[in-house]
Amino acid sequence: MEIHTRYMLLGCLVLVLGFVSGGESAISRNVMKEIIRINKEGPYMGIVVPNNFEMSPLLQSPSFVGDVKFGFLDFSGRRFHLGQVGKQKVIVIMTGLGMLNAGITTQLLVTLFRVKGIVHYGIAGNANPNLQIGDVTIPQFWAHTGLWNWQRYGDGPEDELALESNGDYTRDIGYLEFSHYNNDTKNVKSPDNLLNRVWYQPEEVFPVNGTPEIRQHSFWGPVNDYYFSLAERLEGMKLTGCVNSTTCLPRTPIVTRVERGASANVFVDNRAYREFLLSKFNATAIDMESAAVSLVCIQNQKPFIAIRALSDLAGGGSSVSNEAATFASLAAQNAVDVVIKFINLLS
Template sequence: MSVTAILSALPEEQHGLIEQLVDPVRIVRAGREFWRGERQGQPVVLALSRVGKVAAATTATTLIEAFGVSRVVFTGVAGGVGPGVQVGDVVLATGFVQHDMDASPLFPRYEIPLSGRANWPCDDSLSALLLKAAHQGLTGAEGEFASHARYGNAQIHSGMIATGDQFVCSASAALQLVNDLTVAGMPPLAVEMEGAAVAQVCADYGVPFAAVRTISDRADDQAHVDFPAFVAEVASPYARAIVHQLMDLLSLQ
């Protein structure tokens, strides 16, 4: 049976998912803690990518090499940078780009050297299921999030997500990032610190990858304000609801 890996970057983003596993087993490998168990009758491995591209790549490689996962799904938070992408919205990634990769003039800016590509697309089929799960999860979770009325009408967007080893928290830096990537033909809707690395590893191994991110801030000067509270009160419940719906959809395949 196919094994699904559910990745999160931070412990707060993973909160509640471990408790929902049936017969959970804790395994330590590569200095990381993995939880293997079942959800809705299907084998699952939960893991924390940790923060940054190298850490995320190590975790993804371990999931594939040591646990033999058949697909990888990433949930978590990101800064919104695209037009109309607001705090409390959700972005489904269609692809990832490393916004801080620049080996020019040897290679075009953003292109990963020797790969011939800068855009790392997500798996179409898995992403379609994750998008459906997001719609179902957020619709069914209205009552659960009633106390967070300002996020009650969350919109779901699909598009490019930019990854880099920096926490973008400046309006001017975010604008420059968006402008540069738009000129390169990869306008981003959100920015974070892990997804492109996981996408590249999964592409190398031929493992389907999909990702969804809840927008915690607008990657501006207020990006750090109430971040822990947002993750605990909004992003984590969103992730639990979406993962629950996704596992239901996967069980029907």
Template sequence: MAFWQRARAALVLLFALAAAPAAADEAPRLAVVSAFGPELALLRQAVQDPVTQEIAGIDFVTGTIGRHKVVLFLSGISMVNAAMSTQAALDHFKVTAIVFSGIAGGVDPGLAIGDVVVAERWGQYLENVLARQAGDGWRLPADKAAEFANFGMMFPQGVGIARPGDVIEHKFWFAADPALLAVARRVAAGIDLARCTLPGTCLDHQPRVVVGGQGVSGQSFVDNAAFRAYVFDTFKAQVLDMETAALAQVAYANGVPFIAFRSLSDLAGGGEGENEIGTFFAFAADNAAKVVLAFIAALPTP
């Protein structure tokens, strides 16, 4: 009887160990994030001694880039994926700052394909009230206000963030970290961005790095000239994408610094002919990654 009790106890312990989560990674790491594979390719090549572990269906790659310990991962495309994967990274790694590298749609008419934008703040511009039509106009519910100019029935709103004490904080803009932006400004002038894609398609301008301004994020891919103009006029945005503001909210809620580098792969419907992303997404992704690598190299030694 004692034998079977000991055997049962051993099995219980074995199953408990098998079910226990892996030991937490306590090394301070810079989280480097992209939405999909081509955005992360150049950065992945720069990682020394990479180790991959899967958590909640996401591959996290730890290692070093230069003097800095890093954890790289793909957020997945769109807002929920970005929020979910970023929180998973913060829960399992000791993240000192979050850096997003990827592509975006250009909104500011003064920018061009290949340019890299490092916005100072990000908003979730597709958090909307879809208003009721009233005659020739629109009527909001009594408990809602027009925070920004509307686009037809769409009235953009800030997000409500749960805070301690059952408090809901209303917020639209999420700021990138000032110290990280200062590093980005220092390296921007010394970056020579690519002008030609690998197959030999060259732009008629030299791409540049722009630090400052606004970016907006939402669940929709935008390929509409009228909506692009509205976004520029209303939010004074330089770029739009589908992930950064969600990541920024998670960073804010957790008190972790963040910054995003977004290179223009298309003009969000503002160009002539077909949307340009099919031609320029890999080229733009590499331009963003090139700036990120210079940025990481310029960060203070941990």
């Protein structure tokens, strides 16, 4: 009842502000009225998806029943699809590519609607050669591995980073040194690389239950403990292993919980960097959105889990290597199947 009252008051406030400002508030009166009507029917599970080819199999699945009353709501360039999976009312939203889009979209979702939890899914690159294309991974922790302090040439690991003394940057997490990957056999006496090294940094977060403008730091963002525990029951699911009658994987894909996943605004098609992410961070799934969704959920204190199907071994190196173009649709369908099963388990 308190949550319902809070949203009603929010709606009244926005409606008043819209009237006073001549209808030029960020949310129009008509849209806010629709949001209030939708929230009366909540709460909802939020389902956040990067791209249309990953979202379409869910919306077209017989397991998804669109809301006949609302259908969808368009706002700020996004379309919020309302419906039901099993007994769970859901709002499905496509983010678009990358960390910024994923963060903005997830924040819109949890700000506008009564969302009790977030399920994020899609395809991902694979850093662990013990797994294969089509396998569905559920990491326990996610990190943004694209936030760097790039050290100037000549400085070493013991030299303080720029602005480190202010508390803005740290050497605690570790670094990637480019000269470790030199392949210049003619210059073995001088292995230095002008790119020097990059130091990984945690994100600054401002939780809703914290003090405004007082930052906290987060590198490894955990998924919800209950969600992760429940996901153990997904292991053993029967998944699709063939694109068609002639194109199949060497073995039937599996669902597996793993320790860590990594996100950055980078499509990793490089074996050396894939092996670095595995050895340095023990990351399995490599994508461009999950950590952003995780960070928004941390800030908003919303339960979160990410389910990522592997579409390629990043950088190749196996009999079934970087075949994303061939197996992306299979991986996306496997992710959808696991998400549907997970949401049904929540019921």
